[in-house]
Amino acid sequence: MADYDYIIIGAGSAGCILADRLSASGRHKVLVLEAGGRGRSPWIALPLGYGKTFHDPAVNWQYQTEPEDALAGRTGYWPRGKGVGGSGAINALVYARGLPHDFDDWAVAGWDWDTVRETYDAMETQVAPDGSRTGKGPLHVQDVSDQIHRANRHFFAAANELGLPSTTNINGAKNEGAAVYQINTSGGRRMHSARAFLTPALKRPNVTLMTHAFVERIVFEGRRATAVQFRHKGRQITLNADREIILSAGAVTSPRILQLSGIGPADLLKDLGITPVLAAPHVGGNLQDHLGINYYFRATEPTLNNMLAPFHGKVRAALQYAFTRRGPLALSVNQCGGYFRSSPELARPDQQLYFNPVTYTTSPNGRRSVIKPDPFAGFIISFQPSRPTSRGRVDIRVNDPNAAPLIRPHSLSTDEDRAQVVAGALLCQKLINTNALKQLVERAIDPDLRVMQPDEILSDFRVRCGTVFHPVGTCRMGEEAATSVVDPKLKVHGIEGLRVVDASVFPNITSGNTNAPTMMLAYRAADLILGDS
Numbered sequence: 001m002a003d004y005d006y007i008i009i010g011a012g013s014a015g016c017i018l019a020d021r022l023s024a025s026g027r028h029k030v031l032v033l034e035a036g037g038r039g040r041s042p043w044i045a046l047p048l049g050y051g052k053t054f055h056d057p058a059v060n061w062q063y064q065t066e067p068e069d070a071l072a073g074r075t076g077y078w079p080r081g082k083g084v085g086g087s088g089a090i091n092a093l094v095y096a097r098g099l100p101h102d103f104d105d106w107a108v109a110g111w112d113w114d115t116v117r118e119t120y121d122a123m124e125t126q127v128a129p130d131g132s133r134t135g136k137g138p139l140h141v142q143d144v145s146d147q148i149h150r151a152n153r154h155f156f157a158a159a160n161e162l163g164l165p166s167t168t169n170i171n172g173a174k175n176e177g178a179a180v181y182q183i184n185t186s187g188g189r190r191m192h193s194a195r196a197f198l199t200p201a202l203k204r205p206n207v208t209l210m211t212h213a214f215v216e217r218i219v220f221e222g223r224r225a226t227a228v229q230f231r232h233k234g235r236q237i238t239l240n241a242d243r244e245i246i247l248s249a250g251a252v253t254s255p256r257i258l259q260l261s262g263i264g265p266a267d268l269l270k271d272l273g274i275t276p277v278l279a280a281p282h283v284g285g286n287l288q289d290h291l292g293i294n295y296y297f298r299a300t301e302p303t304l305n306n307m308l309a310p311f312h313g314k315v316r317a318a319l320q321y322a323f324t325r326r327g328p329l330a331l332s333v334n335q336c337g338g339y340f341r342s343s344p345e346l347a348r349p350d351q352q353l354y355f356n357p358v359t360y361t362t363s364p365n366g367r368r369s370v371i372k373p374d375p376f377a378g379f380i381i382s383f384q385p386s387r388p389t390s391r392g393r394v395d396i397r398v399n400d401p402n403a404a405p406l407i408r409p410h411s412l413s414t415d416e417d418r419a420q421v422v423a424g425a426l427l428c429q430k431l432i433n434t435n436a437l438k439q440l441v442e443r444a445i446d447p448d449l450r451v452m453q454p455d456e457i458l459s460d461f462r463v464r465c466g467t468v469f470h471p472v473g474t475c476r477m478g479e480e481a482a483t484s485v486v487d488p489k490l491k492v493h494g495i496e497g498l499r500v501v502d503a504s505v506f507p508n509i510t511s512g513n514t515n516a517p518t519m520m521l522a523y524r525a526a527d528l529i530l531g532d533s
C-alpha cells in the first residue's frame with residue numbers, strides 16, 4: 001500500500017492548483033512537496049512588495065544564466081519563486097491569457113484556443129472596478145482601470161494618435177492595443193494560486209503539504225515512477241505514490257529533476273555518471289524566454305515617483321492601503337501596455353508593451369528596488385518581442401541536486417529575433433515621438449530612444465536588456481516522443497506514472513506573461529489526470 005495516491009513536486013503556480021483539484025473529491029490522498037517555506041511574508045501579499053522579494057533568498061532561487069556573447073558577455077539574473085506560491089508569489093501580478101494563435105500554434109490535440117478558453121473561463125472570476133463579478137472560478141482577476149495613475153492617459157492618447165487600437169479588456173475577444181493590465185488580486189492582496197487553490201484545499205484531510213522538502217530524485221521500478229526521494233529537516237526520505245508523481249518544479253527545475261533521475265540526453269547522463277532510465281534528448285531543451293528593455297524619461301507632470309518617493313507620500317500610500325486596500329501599493333508596477341503589431345502589415349501582434357508611470361535606477365549589479373522610485377517625476381516605456389524563436393537549454397552541471405543549474409538561453413540567436421528587437425523599439429520610438437507623449441517628456445534618461453537608429457537600438461539592447469522572467473518550454477509537450485518530452489496528457493513519453501505539469505511543457509512561449517497560461521494548464525491537467533484515474 002503506497003503512502004499517497006498523488007505526489008506533487010513543487011507548490012508553485014501549477015502545483016497549488018493540482019493539489020486542490022486532485023483532492024477535491026476526497027477520494028485521493030495528495031502530498032505536495034515544496035522546497036521553500038510557507039510564503040507568509042507580508043511582501044508577498046502586498047502587490048507592490050514585488051520589489052522586496054526580487055532579491056530575497058528566503059523566497060527566491062536567484063538563478064544566474066551563463067554569460068552570453070549576444071548580450072555583451074553578460075550573465076542574466078533569473079529570479080524564481082521559492083516557497084508556497086512559487087514564482088506566482090513573487091511575480092508582478094500581470095494577468096495575460098495570451099493570444100488565441102499562441103495555443104493554436106502549440107498544435108497539440110486538446111490545447112487549441114477554443115478548448116483552453118473554456119478552461120480559463122472556468123478557472124477565473126473577473127472582478128470589475130465596481131466590485132461586480134463575472135464567472136465562478138476560484139481565481140480572481142481584478143480590473144484596476146479605476147485605480148491607475150493619471151499619467152497613463154498620455155499612453156492611450158499616443159496609441160490613438162498613431163491609429164493603433166486600444167482595448168478595455170486585454171483578456172477579452174478584442175485583445176489588441178493599448179490596455180490597462182488586469183492583475184491577480186482580491187481585496188488589494190495578491191491572489192496567487194496558493195491563496196486561490198491551495199489554502200482552501202489544505203482544510204481537507206486528504207491533502208498534506210510538506211514545506212522545506214527538497215526533492216532530489218524520482219525513483220523508478222523499470223520504466224514506472226514509483227516514489228520521490230527528498231530531504232526534509234536533514235533527513236533523506238522516500239515516499240511512494242500509488243497512482244502518479246507530478247513534477248511541477250518550474251521550467252528551470254523540472255528538467256533538472258528528470259535528468260538527475262535518469263531521464264535526459266544520453267550523453268549528459270553518461271558524462272555525469274547517472275544510471276539512465278530513459279534516453280530523452282529533449283529534456284532541458286527548447287528553452288524560451290521573453291527579453292525586454294526599459295527606456296526611462298523624466299516627466300513634465302507628476303507620476304507615481306511624486307507619490308511614492310517622499311516620506312510623506314509613502315505614509316499616505318500606506319495609510320490608504322491600510323484603510324481601503326487601494327492605491328499604488330495595491331497595484332502592479334506594470335499598469336498599462338498591451339499587445340501591438342510593430343507594422344500594420346503583420347497578421348498578428350508581435351510585441352508586448354509596458355507603460356509604467358514610475359522610474360527607478362538600475363545599478364550595475366542589477367539590484368533595484370521598485371518601491372524606492374526616483375526623486376523626480378518619471379516614466380518608463382518598454383517592450384518585449386512576443387514570440388522569440390531562439391531556443392536555449394537548462395541542464396544539470398553535475399550529479400548533485402544542490403548544484404546551480406546550467407542555464408544557456410541562447411538569446412538573440414536568430415535573425416528574426418534581432419529584427420523583432422529593432423521593430424519593437426521603433427514602435428516605442430513612434431509612440432514617444434507622438435504629440436501626446438512629447439508633452440509628458442521633460443528629457444530622456446540616457447539613452448534617448450527618440451533619436452536612436454536601428455543599429456544603436458540593437459547594440460543598446462545587447463547591453464541593457466534583461467529577462468522578463470518567463471522561461472518556458474524545457475519539457476515540451478508534443479504528440480511525438482521523437483520531438484518532445486511529454487504527451488498531450490502531459491505524461492512523460494515512455495514512462496508510466498509520471499507527468500510534468502508546469503511552464504516547462506509549453507511547446508511555444510505565449511505572447512504575453514506566462515503565469516495565467518501556466519495556471520490554465522494546471523487546471524486543465526487536473527481534469528486529464530482525474531479522467532485517467
Ligand SMILES: Cc1cc2nc3c(=O)[nH]c(=O)nc-3n(C[C@H](O)[C@H](O)[C@H](O)COP(=O)(O)OP(=O)(O)OC[C@H]3O[C@@H](n4cnc5c(N)ncnc54)[C@H](O)[C@@H]3O)c2cc1C
Binds near residue numbers: 034095
Ligand atoms: C520576478 C518575476 C516576475 C514575474 N512577473 C509576471 C507577471 O507579472 N505576470 C505573469 O503572468 N507572469 C510573471 N512571471 C512568470 C510567472 O510567475 C511564471 O511563469 C509562473 O509562476 C511559473 O509557474 P510554474 O508552476 O511553472 O513554476 P513556479 O511557480 O516557479 O513553481 C515551482 C515550484 O517548485 C518548487 N521547487 C523547485 N525545486 C524544487 C525541489 N527540488 N523540490 C521541491 N520543490 C521545488 C519551487 O520552490 C516553486 O515553488 C514572473 C516571474 C518572476 C520570477
